Amino acid sequence: MIDRRRVVVTGIGVLTPIGNDIESFWSSLMAGISGAGPITRFDPSGMRCQIAAEVKGYHAEEHFERREIRRIDVYSQYFLIAARQAMMDSGLAFLPDDERAARAGVMVGGGFGGMQAFIEEVRVLDTRGPDRVSPIGIPKIIANMAAGLASIEHNLLGPVSCVVTACSASANAIGDAAEIIRRGAADVMLAGGAEAAITDYAIASFGQSRALSTRNNDPTAASRPFDAGRDGFVMGEGSGALVLEERERAIARGARIYAEFGGYGMSADAYHITLPRPGGTGAARAMTAAMADAAIGPADVGYINAHGTSTEANDATETAAIKIALGEHAYRVPVSSTKSMTGHVLGGAGAVEAIASILAMERGRLPPTINYEVPDPECDLDYVPNRPREAKVDWVMSNSFGFGGHNVALVFRRPS
Amino acid sequence: MDRADIESRLRDVLVSELGLDAAKINLEANFEQDLDVDSLGVVELLMAMEDEFGVKIPDEEAEHIHTVGEAVDLVHTKLNG
Numbered sequence: 001m002i003d004r005r006r007v008v009v010t011g012i013g014v015l016t017p018i019g020n021d022i023e024s025f026w027s028s029l030m031a032g033i034s035g036a037g038p039i040t041r042f043d044p045s046g047m048r049c050q051i052a053a054e055v056k057g058y059h060a061e062e063h064f065e066r067r068e069i070r071r072i073d074v075y076s077q078y079f080l081i082a083a084r085q086a087m088m089d090s091g092l093a094f095l096p097d098d099e100r101a102a103r104a105g106v107m108v109g110g111g112f113g114g115m116q117a118f119i120e121e122v123r124v125l126d127t128r129g130p131d132r133v134s135p136i137g138i139p140k141i142i143a144n145m146a147a148g149l150a151s152i153e154h155n156l157l158g159p160v161s162c163v164v165t166a167c168s169a170s171a172n173a174i175g176d177a178a179e180i181i182r183r184g185a186a187d188v189m190l191a192g193g194a195e196a197a198i199t200d201y202a203i204a205s206f207g208q209s210r211a212l213s214t215r216n217n218d219p220t221a222a223s224r225p226f227d228a229g230r231d232g233f234v235m236g237e238g239s240g241a242l243v244l245e246e247r248e249r250a251i252a253r254g255a256r257i258y259a260e261f262g263g264y265g266m267s268a269d270a271y272h273i274t275l276p277r278p279g280g281t282g283a284a285r286a287m288t289a290a291m292a293d294a295a296i297g298p299a300d301v302g303y304i305n306a307h308g309t310s311t312e313a314n315d316a317t318e319t320a321a322i323k324i325a326l327g328e329h330a331y332r333v334p335v336s337s338t339k340s341m342t343g344h345v346l347g348g349a350g351a352v353e354a355i356a357s358i359l360a361m362e363r364g365r366l367p368p369t370i371n372y373e374v375p376d377p378e379c380d381l382d383y384v385p386n387r388p389r390e391a392k393v394d395w396v397m398s399n400s401f402g403f404g405g406h407n408v409a410l411v412f413r414r415p416s
Numbered sequence: 417m418d419r420a421d422i423e424s425r426l427r428d429v430l431v432s433e434l435g436l437d438a439a440k441i442n443l444e445a446n447f448e449q450d451l452d453v454d455s456l457g458v459v460e461l462l463m464a465m466e467d468e469f470g471v472k473i474p475d476e477e478a479e480h481i482h483t484v485g486e487a488v489d490l491v492h493t494k495l496n497g
Contacts, residue, residue: 066435135456
């Protein structure tokens with residue numbers, strides 16, 4: 001083991017289509033509940049895809065003042081809510097002195113940023129002209145604003161940044177944040193990501209690329225990762241946030257430790273703008289790199305939270321990648337896709353799924369892949385079909401891959 | 417439209433469009449110091465005034481608006497010549 005600073009998870013928070021806090025999220029994961037339904041955010045009539053997994057019962061005015069709501073895109077609102085939960089959970093919500101705050105930062109991942117604001121502002125430009133465009137538009141749109149706002153709210157004066165790598169963004173954010181603590185540039189990092197892109201534009205464009213499920217008459221069965229009948233992903237939304245903390249500091253203050261950060265692996269497919277490299281060699285290298293960083297072998301991995309989008313291409317390729325990275329052990333490792341329940345939270349998915357993985361390890365129950373009915377010969381691993389499973393695991397891996405060919409794997413371990 | 421009408425409508429706009437605190441709004445209130453309107457908020461304020469009253473407020477005229485009363489006066493002058 002390399003002698004270096006160790007990083008632990010001391011706080012978690014989520015806002016998801018299946019639960020607006022950790023306990024409701026966990027109950028839904030264990031009950032196998034789908035968050036998908038007909039789109040209500042806009043009228044999807046005439047679109048190929050008319051379903052999505054929306055966050056339920058979200059009322060911005062319960063979380064923000066009126067002036068804040070006007071100035072903060074839903075994307076950043078979502079991140080701030082998960083971030084508050086995680087900071088409260090960690091006991092670090094109020095960093096009183098600047099010396100300590102200077103050793104704390106935030107790293108956010110998002111696929112788009114404030115897409116809703118962008119669409120609204122461009123419509124104003126086109127219909128009412130440049131003099132009617134809001135001065136708040138750009139600050140609402142830029143993806144890094146979620147990090148900036150979190151730093152303002154929690155007085156985080158250290159490293160503050162943002163990763164934009166499509167659907168692997170918040171996995172990158174967690175890995176990058178852990179690296180910042182490892183190298184000594186901070187002691188505490190709020191890390192995670194968000195997405196709020198259930199918009200007419202995004203559903204239309206993803207629909208045109210044939211990436212979305214069109215199972216419009218049966219939304220809760222539409223996200224069916226690894227099943228032979230899968231026909232695309234279901235767009236989700238929401239956020240996840242973790243408080244990462246240098247281990248000695250966390251122990252010294254008596255913090256609750258959910259997990260230890262184990263390893264971070266990244267690779268590129270260098271192949272195509274949206275399709276994964278056939279054969280899964282790119283994704284496999286990210287998983288292998290994460291295991292190497294954690295100094296473990298394939299037999300140590302007790303659970304994999306797959307990227308598992310429910311697209312034809314991803315699920316077969318990811319299966320192949322897991323076999324390359326884990327060898328024969330691939331057939332013994334439970335692999336599940338919680339996107340079967342949450343839908344695809346895009347830039348926020350990595351954080352939501354890292355949290356699902358950590359909870360699975362902490363609570364000894366693996367979330368299932370729901371809607372798994374008909375095996376696909378190309379997807380022949382143990383996908384924890386339809387029901388959660390009791391299992392004591394010491395190491396978990398969470399995969400996240402993004403358009404552009406980004407592959408990220410994170411490894412967490414049971415705290416020692 | 418008289419000053420009272422303008423003040424009443426401006427007050428509604430400040431609360432509904434800019435999200436300002438109704439209790440703090442009076443003719444003497446300074447936008448930046450009393451109502452916590454920052455530089456971006458000033459631009460929003462001008463746009464909201466233009467939309468509400470159907471007037472154009474060039475930047476050189478906008479520079480003279482510091483209080484709610486000055487905003488009311490400017491609109492009154494524009495509407496009544």
